[in-house]
Amino acid sequence: MSVLNDTNYEAEVDSIYDELDHQIITPNADITTFKKELIIIWFGHNTFRHVFCGEVNLGECTL
Numbered sequence: 043m044s045v046l047n048d049t050n051y052e053a054e055v056d057s058i059y060d061e062l063d064h065q066i067i068t069p070n071a072d073i074t075t076f077k078k079e080l081i082i083i084w085f086g087h088n089t090f091r092h093v094f095c096g097e098v099n100l101g102e103c104t105l
Contacts, residue, residue, distance in 0.1 A: 046077045046080070046081070047077070055073075055077070058080075059073060059076055062076075064076060066079035066080050066082075066083055067079045067082075067083075
């Protein structure tokens with residue numbers, strides 16, 4: 043969560059927070075809850091791997 047709390051990226055995080063209407067799972071979540079849920083979705087469901095590493099289908103890797 044260090045990048046999400048880094049003041050160098052505060053504007054980007056706030057923009058994501060606003061564009062997603064303050065919600066990942068919990069409607070109208072506070073920023074702390076939003077960040078925790080973003081981490082769960084991004085890393086807990088292999089989203090990061092899927093987006094940056096692609097998918098393996100029948101032994102072939104595709105992006």
